[in-house]
Amino acid sequence: MSRVDRENRAALFDVDGTLADTNHLHIASWWEALRQAGHSVPMHAIHRAIGLPGEDLLAHLLGEGRDRSEDAALSAAHDTLYGTYFDRLPRLDAADELLRTLDRRGWRVVLVTSAGSAELDALRRAVDADDAITATASSDDVERGKPAPDPVHHALELAGAPAHRSVFVGDTVWDMKAGTRAEVTCVGLLCGGIPLLDLEEAGARAVYRDPSDLLDRLDQSPFGVEPARTGTGRSPEGSHAR
Template sequence: MDKKLIIFDMDGTLVNSSLTIANAINYVRKNLGFEPMAQEYILRLVNDHTINPAQTFYHAKAFDRDHEKWFSEYYTKNHASELVLYEGIKELLDTLKGKGHDLAVATNAYRGSTIESLTHLEVYEHFDAIACYDDVPQGKPHPDMLHKILDQLGHSSHQALFIGDGPRDALASQRAEIDYIMVDWGFTDHTDAVRSVDELHALLLR
């Protein structure tokens, strides 16, 4: 593969954060006085682009500062014990950097949580750019963060590839006119997706 910009989603693509995300959402719900939701229910909805997540999880029209504060508070206290990279991801990132590709992350997580997570997992330095929910006017499925990364690193859309695990990522990629690869070892299962990190590794290096 020619040298290019490879953009990764974080949760469900690079990082197995399912436990932390479900627990953090329930921590916010607890602070709001609501009962906890089942982890499976949260993870089924977290990538559903047809819902308003603030309404679904917190009975609010939009996320506010308290939601962000409490979510980040849980993340900060628990990421060291709950977050893990998917097996083979570190080696994949090492190989791609060694081949001279630019790497980036586009995530609907907040910047503080993202930097904490990637730093704890010892891959933060692999990335040339990171675009998060609070860096842009609109998160995925809108293309804002992908455009931000392209502008920051000076790449055109045809020089880029986006790798994610759900319809929000697919729609953002389509709207930014960036090639897309779907993976299915995260929160969702797609029949046309790449099913293992080894398979992705082979696909990117062929």
């Protein structure tokens, strides 16, 4: 067996909007938290910021010159509002089957998320595939969250896998930028509501509609071939969903 054959392969997954259909719940929760504090921020702008850690999301929406003393209260308000959905977070179709299939094929599945512990517990209950998950890398574990590569680097360490043998699946430009900077192969999903072109321009090598579509075409996806040594590049012909 060659050295490459002995190397672990990591299947890295964002959770919100990628495995669970929760992005618009976050949008509504952030919109209401901001509204209660007197900030008028359009939902489409919040949508584009979903996937960033809370402090970075607020900086993106309110600017670096905002009153930072509000940050903790705004994040707490969002968490309280979003927490009302914890008992009914919806899993995206076939997300659990996708993780289990990759696990059976020898991939080490690691979740890469900005969710806190209580939120992550609720998301894992929704996805219901803990038997296939090797580890979880949170933005709480690193100095900088997505789009910095730090969470992806941490996930690779947890999986014991090199970047060139790993694939990161996400639904936002922040996911694609983090994966590209960490030099893993990036796969985008449209189920988070971000356009295909935006995901490709941020580094997605291939884009699919949702976990079910990726599972259906797994053998033709980056999971079915030896991952490239970089996360950059356009989608292979025929591998993306319109």
